[in-house]
Amino acid sequence: MSSAEPARRGVRLPRQARREQLLASAQEVFxxxxxxxxxxxxxxxxxxxxxxVLYQHFPxxxxxxxxxxxxxxxxxxxxxxxxxxxxxxxxxxxxxxIEAYFAFVDDKAAAFRLIFESDLTNEPAVSAIVEGTDTRCxxxxxxxxxxxxxxxxxxxxxVATGLxxxxxxxxxxxxxxxxxxxxxxxxQIMSVLAWRGVSGFPKADART
Numbered sequence: 001m002s003s004a005e006p007a008r009r010g011v012r013l014p015r016q017a018r019r020e021q022l023l024a025s026a027q028e029v030f031x032x033x034x035x036x037x038x039x040x041x042x043x044x045x046x047x048x049x050x051x052x053v054l055y056q057h058f059p060x061x062x063x064x065x066x067x068x069x070x071x072x073x074x075x076x077x078x079x080x081x082x083x084x085x086x087x088x089x090x091x092x093x094x095x096x097x098i099e100a101y102f103a104f105v106d107d108k109a110a111a112f113r114l115i116f117e118s119d120l121t122n123e124p125a126v127s128a129i130v131e132g133t134d135t136r137c138x139x140x141x142x143x144x145x146x147x148x149x150x151x152x153x154x155x156x157x158x159v160a161t162g163l164x165x166x167x168x169x170x171x172x173x174x175x176x177x178x179x180x181x182x183x184x185x186x187x188q189i190m191s192v193l194a195w196r197g198v199s200g201f202p203k204a205d206a207r208t
Contacts, residue, residue, distance in 0.1 A: 015057075018053075018057065021047055022047050022054060022057055022058065022064070023064075023067065023068050023071060024109075025043055025046040025047035026038075026043045026046075026047075026064050026065070027068055027072075027114070028046060030114060031109070031111070031114065034119040035061075035118070035119050035120040036119055038061070040054060043064070062123070062125075065126070066125055066129070068114060069114055069115065069118070069126060069129045071111075072111035072112075072114050072115055073115060073129050073132065073133040075104070076100075076104050076112075076133060077136045077137055077140070079103065080097055080100050080101075080137045080141070080164075081140050082100070083096035083097045083099065083100040084096070084097060084141065084144055090144065090148050090198070090199075091195055091199070093144060094163075094191050094194050094195045094198060095187070095188070095191040095195070097141060097163070097167065098163075098167045098170075098171075098190050098191045098194060099184075099191075101164075101167040101168055102170075102171045102186060102187045103183075105171040105172055105175045106171075106175065106183060112172070115129075115133055116130075116172060134161070134164060138157060138160040138161045138163075138164045139157065139160070140160075141160035141163055141164065142160035145159055145160055145198065145201075148201075148203065149198075149201040149202065149203065150202075150203075159197075159198065159201075166190065166193075167190065167194075170190045171186075174186045
């Protein structure tokens with residue numbers, strides 16, 4: 001049985017439960033094969049449903065992929081926002097935000113591959129979600145930077161974009177080299193680097 005735990009054929013589920021099941025099965029197939037090599041037949045088989053049932057929920061493979069991409073995007077944005085909301089200590093916020101990226105790429109469902117390694121970024125709707133994910137995460141961090149340092153919004157956004165880019169790239173590198181550095185230690189190393197940069201900006205109250 002696949003990791004999506006498909007229901008047996010013929011078992012009726014509430015519509016939302018069925019949708020969630022189909023998305024889980026689709027994620028497994030898209031992550032394993034990429035968009036172009038994935039087939040709706042295989043996704044239906046993985047989910048344990050007929051193709052007509054799959055098409056009742058998602059009219060096309062692209063519709064299914066976009067729904068899954070939106071879900072994965074929101075997951076990452078939520079993780080980053082929760083990291084920032086979890087403390088008022090900006091040093092800890094930096095650490096938590098970076099840890100959010102490491103935890104996201106380390107999730108066994110591997111949804112990060114859909115956002116960071118999609119083979120369909122030439123599709124405008126896909127690229128809009130991918131780019132929007134980066135922007136939303138950076139904006140959440142930039143609000144904290146602006147409040148803490150008093151930097152103008154455009155400068156804070158530049159710094160935040162650099163931080164999220166660093167966190168994403170480092171987390172993906174760590175995953176490729178997994179086992180050589182424990183996740184917590186890797187996140188700590190990157191948070192030290194990030195904090196030394198961010199803490200170099202004067203505090204907002206020191207500018208008045």
